[in-house]
Amino acid sequence: MRLSHYLFFTSKQVPAEAELISHQLMLRAGLIKQVASGLYSFLPLGYRILDKVVSIVREEMDKAGAQQLLLPFVQPADLWKKSGRWDEYGEELLRFQDRKGSWFVLSPTHEELITDLAAEILTSYKKLPVTVYQIQIKFRDEIRPRGGVIRAREFLMKDAYSFCEDEEQMKDIYERMRSAYERVFSRCGLDCKVVEAESGPIGGDISHEFIALSPAGEDKVVECNSCGYSAKLERATSIPSQQVDKEDEKQLEEIETPGVKSIESLSSFLALPMRKLLKTIIYQTEKGYVGVVLRGDYDINEEKLKKLLKAKEIHLASEEEVREELGMEVGFVGPVEANNKLLFVVDETVMQGKNFVAGANKKDTHFVNVNPGRDFSPYLVGDIRFVSEGDKCPLCGSLLQVKRGLEVGHLFNLGYRYSSKLGASFLDKMGNKRPILMGCYGIGVSRIPAAIVEQNHDDEGIIWPMEVAPFKAVIIPTSNETFNFSQQLYLKLRDVSEEILWDDRDISAGVKFKDSDLIGIPLKIIVGNTFLKEGKIEIKKRKDGQLIKVSKEKIVGKLMELMQYG
Numbered sequence: 151m152r153l154s155h156y157l158f159f160t161s162k163q164v165p166a167e168a169e170l171i172s173h174q175l176m177l178r179a180g181l182i183k184q185v186a187s188g189l190y191s192f193l194p195l196g197y198r199i200l201d202k203v204v205s206i207v208r209e210e211m212d213k214a215g216a217q218q219l220l221l222p223f224v225q226p227a228d229l230w231k232k233s234g235r236w237d238e239y240g241e242e243l244l245r246f247q248d249r250k251g252s253w254f255v256l257s258p259t260h261e262e263l264i265t266d267l268a269a270e271i272l273t274s275y276k277k278l279p280v281t282v283y284q285i286q287i288k289f290r291d292e293i294r295p296r297g298g299v300i301r302a303r304e305f306l307m308k309d310a311y312s313f314c315e316d317e318e319q320m321k322d323i324y325e326r327m328r329s330a331y332e333r334v335f336s337r338c339g340l341d342c343k344v345v346e347a348e349s350g351p352i353g354g355d356i357s358h359e360f361i362a363l364s365p366a367g368e369d370k371v372v373e374c375n376s377c378g379y380s381a382k383l384e385r386a387t388s389i390p391s392q393q394v395d396k397e398d399e400k401q402l403e404e405i406e407t408p409g410v411k412s413i414e415s416l417s418s419f420l421a422l423p424m425r426k427l428l429k430t431i432i433y434q435t436e437k438g439y440v441g442v443v444l445r446g447d448y449d450i451n452e453e454k455l456k457k458l459l460k461a462k463e464i465h466l467a468s469e470e471e472v473r474e475e476l477g478m479e480v481g482f483v484g485p486v487e488a489n490n491k492l493l494f495v496v497d498e499t500v501m502q503g504k505n506f507v508a509g510a511n512k513k514d515t516h517f518v519n520v521n522p523g524r525d526f527s528p529y530l531v532g533d534i535r536f537v538s539e540g541d542k543c544p545l546c547g548s549l550l551q552v553k554r555g556l557e558v559g560h561l562f563n564l565g566y567r568y569s570s571k572l573g574a575s576f577l578d579k580m581g582n583k584r585p586i587l588m589g590c591y592g593i594g595v596s597r598i599p600a601a602i603v604e605q606n607h608d609d610e611g612i613i614w615p616m617e618v619a620p621f622k623a624v625i626i627p628t629s630n631e632t633f634n635f636s637q638q639l640y641l642k643l644r645d646v647s648e649e650i651l652w653d654d655r656d657i658s659a660g661v662k663f664k665d666s667d668l669i670g671i672p673l674k675i676i677v678g679n680t681f682l683k684e685g686k687i688e689i690k691k692r693k694d695g696q697l698i699k700v701s702k703e704k705i706v707g708k709l710m711e712l713m714q715y716g
């Protein structure tokens with residue numbers, strides 16, 4: 151491809167709206183262009199990258215035995231009402247009416263449609279198991295689009311769905327998908343962690359996420375470098391930093407703490423570490439109010455709390471509710487002498503400590519030397535906290551690390567959630583009607599290029615891994631004297647590969663080098679002084695700056711080798 155004829159541009163300016171490095175570089179390299187908030191065009195260079203990611207995903211899905219199909223982007227609302235998600239999905243689901251007044255949605259995901267299809271076709275065990283997939287646009291009206299294509303409103307996803315007779319088939323497909331994902335991400339040059347995850351609004355019990363580690367990510371992953379334990383922060387467990395207090399239980403005392411309401415101000419007021427203070431937070435649940443007691447140095451994990459309580463809905467009680475319905479003093483709430491008002495759910499780390507400070511349910515007053523068991527009785531004890539820096543691995547006891555990352559893929563065992571609601575059942579060998587066991591498997595295809603940039607860049611720009619680079623090499627003539635030869639070389643190479651650009655623009659060599667580095671082309675084929683003096687062409691690697699000199703005769707072979715193996 152001749153660069154002078156290519157729809158492309160680069161920019162030195164760091165775009166003001168772009169916070170993340172991948173967003174900045176993708177805009178500056180002219181790979182994407184914003185149309186409106188969360189809506190992006192992929193320009194030719196960017197599209198070539200996306201298309202390569204698509205090919206990798208397709209190849210690995212096909213190898214894993216999944217069959218590609220294409221479902222419509224616009225879906226009738228009826229199916230969403232049937233599955234219950236018309237009400238549950240919230241504002242991310244964009245709904246609209248057609249000219250006849252019927253309701254439709256722009257697909258944020260396709261469980262409903264595919265289950266409806268399965269209900270019609272997969273009626274016998276003889277047809278199971280089956281896995282299908284599509285690579286298609288999704289729309290989610292994200293409240294905070296972020297990082298360009300990282301969290302867009304319209305984006306490209308690979309979504310696969312499996313239909314099985316039983317858990318054994320399911321397990322086999324789940325594992326096959328998991329290995330396919332490992333290959334996809336490694337071919338894309340991504341450093342990924344597989345972690346246990348919560349399944350969120352899609353539902354189901356077993357779920358894993360693939361997280362590309364990057365400080366730009368919104369997801370947090372807990373990791374043990376010694377034994378390999380890793381999990382999403384929401385789900386991770388730990389051995390607390392300071393486990394058991396060895397001191398004796400002291401006598402309970404009331405102290406005055408005028409105006410000291412927050413846990414931070416209490417810690418400085420009493421000159422005590424946060425872990426010696428108790429936080430009491432009041433939640434409202436369908437079972438009534440509960441008081442949640444945690445050490446001051448931990449944060450409450452509401453998902454764990456919900457599970458422990460076996461509650462469907464929980465939310466923080468308002469100050470008014472605490473004051474008026476429970477008669478407790480906001481800012482000074484505590485579990486001592488309050489068992490008559492509330493049930494207390496207590497984090498396990500509290501039970502291992504002694505002589506805490508806690509609110510005394512009176513204005514400007516706290517208790518010191520509060521001892522769990524002696525001074526208050528828990529209704530439930532469990533792990534209801536987020537892992538925090540300094541905690542230890544639940545499996546091997548080594549120090550845990552909390553890292554950030556971007557979710558690039560997700561595997562779910564959906565169970566019977568959709569098949570039971572949408573009537574997808576089959577006749578088993580015995581002639582009994584049973585619901586189909588389903589799984590679903592997503593990859594954020596258009597998020598991947600940005601995740602790759604997050605992990606592969608330097609001060610000059612992007613460093614594309616060979617397999618996903620928009621072009622693998624660019625021929626750069628550095629002066630008029632070498633232009634003609636560079637053209638001959640281009641014409642010769644064009645016959646053997648479509649992966650080579652020719653920078654025939656009438657601009658300085660310096661700008662050509664800079665643009666090539668910004669865009670991230672893996673190999674520069676430099677036809678310059680060395681060619682004039684020694685008759686040799688230079689190949690420079692973007693990744694490590696390595697320079698290789700090759701003769702005219704050997705250039706094709708050497709280039710083919712480098713383009714294949716890097």
Ligand code: ATP
Pocket residue numbers: 259290292299300301302303304305307350352557558559560592593594595596597
């Ligand atoms: P998140 O927690 O980031 O919102 P999700 O759990 O909603 O993700 P899934 O429904 O599992 O995402 O979608 C499958 C994949 O699609 C995700 O792993 C992610 O890579 C990608 N994805 C999800 N939302 C977006 C978005 N708004 N823009 C780009 N990619 C997305």
Ligand code: MG
Pocket residue numbers: none
């Ligand atoms: Mg989401």
